[in-house]
Amino acid sequence: MHQIADLISIFESTFYQSHNTRLVKGEHEPIYIPANKQTPYHQIIFAHGFYASALHEIAHWLVAGEKRRLLEDYGYWYCPDGRDKAQQAEFESVEIKPQAIEWALSVAAGFDFKVSVDNLNGEQTCRFDFQARVHQHLLNLLSNGFNVRTNKLLKAISEFYKTPWPMNNAQFTWQHPKELKNAV
Numbered sequence: 001m002h003q004i005a006d007l008i009s010i011f012e013s014t015f016y017q018s019h020n021t022r023l024v025k026g027e028h029e030p031i032y033i034p035a036n037k038q039t040p041y042h043q044i045i046f047a048h049g050f051y052a053s054a055l056h057e058i059a060h061w062l063v064a065g066e067k068r069r070l071l072e073d074y075g076y077w078y079c080p081d082g083r084d085k086a087q088q089a090e091f092e093s094v095e096i097k098p099q100a101i102e103w104a105l106s107v108a109a110g111f112d113f114k115v116s117v118d119n120l121n122g123e124q125t126c127r128f129d130f131q132a133r134v135h136q137h138l139l140n141l142l143s144n145g146f147n148v149r150t151n152k153l154l155k156a157i158s159e160f161y162k163t164p165w166p167m168n169n170a171q172f173t174w175q176h177p178k179e180l181k182n183a184v
Contacts, residue, residue, distance in 0.1 A: 001110070002051045002109065002110075002111050004049055004050075004051055004054060006160065007023065007051065007054050007055075007109070007157075008022075008023045008025070008054075010153075010156050010157055010160055011023040011044075011058065011153070013156070014152060014156045015149070015153070019042070019069075019149075020035060020040075020041045020042055021042040021043075021044065021061070021069075022041050022042070022043055022044070023044050023046065023054060023057075023058065024043045024044065024045045024046070025046065025049045025054075026045040026046055026047055026048070026049075027048065028047065028048075029047055030045055030046050030053055030056075030057045031045050031072070031073055032044055032057070032060065032061065032064075032069075032072065032073050032074055033045065033072055034069065034070050034071065034072065042069065044057050044058060044060075044061050045057070046058075051111060052106075052111070055102050055105045055106055055109070055111070056099075056102050056116070058102075058105060058153070059098040059101040059102040059105060060074065060098045062098075062101050062147065062149050062150045062153065063098050063101065076094070085125075088117070088125055089125075091117075091118070092117065092125065092130050092133070095116075095118075095130075095134075096130075096133050096134050096137045097137060099115055099116070099134045100134050100135075100137040100138035100141055101141070101146070101150055103115075103135075103138050103172065104138060104141070104142075104146070104150070104154055104172075105153070105154065105157060107163065107167065107171050107172065108154045108155075108158040108161065108163055108165075108167065109157050109160075109161050109163070110161045110163050115127060115130060115131040115134055117130055128176050128177055128178070129176075131174070131176075132176050135172065135174050138172055139169060142169055142172070154167065
């Protein structure tokens with residue numbers, strides 16, 4: 001049901017003309033590369049052809065402002081897997097917004113969302129606590145509205161996959177396992 005070619009096509013028909021940007025299936029690590037002498041368009045390159053990776057990288061592009069979209073990887077700080085506690089806390093704080101948008105994109109596509117703390121070889125944190133923060137940010141976005149590009153893509157994906165539009169809080173129900181345990 002979730003073919004990467006479909007997502008590439010939806011993204012291209014939504015943004016190639018207006019933003020000179022293409023979603024590109026990569027072989028290795030994801031990266032954003034602005035247009036240059038070799039490639040006349042911006043590239044959102046996602047890892048290994050994975051649908052979830054494409055959604056995540058699109059979410060970063062949707063968060064990035066106009067000036068950031070002129071910089072490789074948007075000019076953001078990134079510390080790879082193996083982060084200590086302070087580095088992981090910083091990573092999670094900057095990942096809340098893109099992962100909230102990724103969650104919305106996933107629901108629009110009828111695709112299962114899994115929050116990622118992306119630190120298998122480093123300090124382990126509670127994935128559920130991070131997911132609670134991502135969920136809260138997502139609910140705020142639903143209440144206050146997504147930016148224009150995000151809204152446009154959410155609608156296009158929703159139309160393609162025939163999922164409910166407009167989106168609403170009921171599509172994003174989630175409870176922290178601690179809350180479920182305390183409710184019993």
